[in-house]
Amino acid sequence: MSLKHAILVLLEQEPGSGYDLAQRFNQGIGNFWNASHQQIYQQLKKLTQESLVQFELEEQSGKPDRKVYEITETGLQALTEWMREEDNPPVVRDALLIKVFAGHLTDPQTLLAEIQRHRDLHAEKLAAHQALEARYNQQSKPKQKQQLLPYLTLRRGIRYEREWIEWLDEAQQMIQQS
């Protein structure tokens, strides 16, 4: 139920088209929420019907026209109400861990290769996050109020990826020794 609210949050921050939102989900925000453009367009349609957002057509020559969405009063209200609701941590469903758990069904090399592959992926994300973090740090030495909260979500992303890498290294070592 939260893609809806993720979109409202993004639009509250700054109006934009479906295309723009898709971009933003692929940057810093992708760290805690993700959505494909198909899903975004459908959701924007629904949100418009519910009057939680509205758009203005921005005509362009050559390219298709942009629909620039913004959050409405009603939308903002719905969003602040949602902020008071409780949400439980998402349940984990991770195929890699099934494979590790049942690793006796394959040879160690196959398992180790998949572990290495995941390590690379996590290292890549970590690097991207750290690049963003560097930008935060040079912008404002004493952390400003305004930026604190987004910064915290970035910190979470960094910790998350770092933790994965540490565990993957641990797992790799122990499997090799066995």
Next chain:
Amino acid sequence: MSLKHAILVLLEQEPGSGYDLAQRFNQGIGNFWNASHQQIYQQLKKLTQESLVQFELEEQSGKPDRKVYEITETGLQALTEWMREEDNPPVVRDALLIKVFAGHLTDPQTLLAEIQRHRDLHAEKLAAHQALEARYNQQSKPKQKQQLLPYLTLRRGIRYEREWIEWLDEAQQMIQQS
């Protein structure tokens, strides 16, 4: 697509009824995969049609009869093939982080309360994992081959919960100071 394989792995380990599987998903395995009983029963039906599992009726008096499932030869083959496939890390979708990101839309107490609530939930899970870990450690001082892989998934669960708690504490502190 992996609930299927999670179930096959569990049945490869030890045959059992849908009810049994639901239990197991709520214990150690719940750490990396989850499924409700409704989903399990449906999936078992499908797996039976595909001949990846088979069951024997175990009649009981008073209680409904148990269908005790086991993995078939075909099922085992499908499973070992799946072990060689690549799976990317799951995408993250976490409502709490949306709320932190957009925390300016509510008062700090509300945000801090939700953070504390999550901290409690994670601490609870961590304690459960650590209890399991203690059992591993007393069973076998020098880690046995057979148990290594399941143990690694448990380690992952412990690290994951611990990491969450650390971040939640960091977030709490920084929000209070601001």
Next chain:
DNA sequence: ATAGCCATGTAACCAGTTACATGATTGA
């Protein structure tokens, strides 16, 4: 009495993925 465990399922719904579709502009 009441709650919780044992044991099975169906049906409706919602969220997310994959496949398909269009088409101009810009840079290598």
Next chain:
DNA sequence: TCAATCATGTAACTGGTTACATGGCTAT
């Protein structure tokens, strides 16, 4: 010429959740 970027969407499908249904046994 080929790939990428800009910009929009529809349709079919799959995976997961919520609601509903049944019913005896056991322990407090």
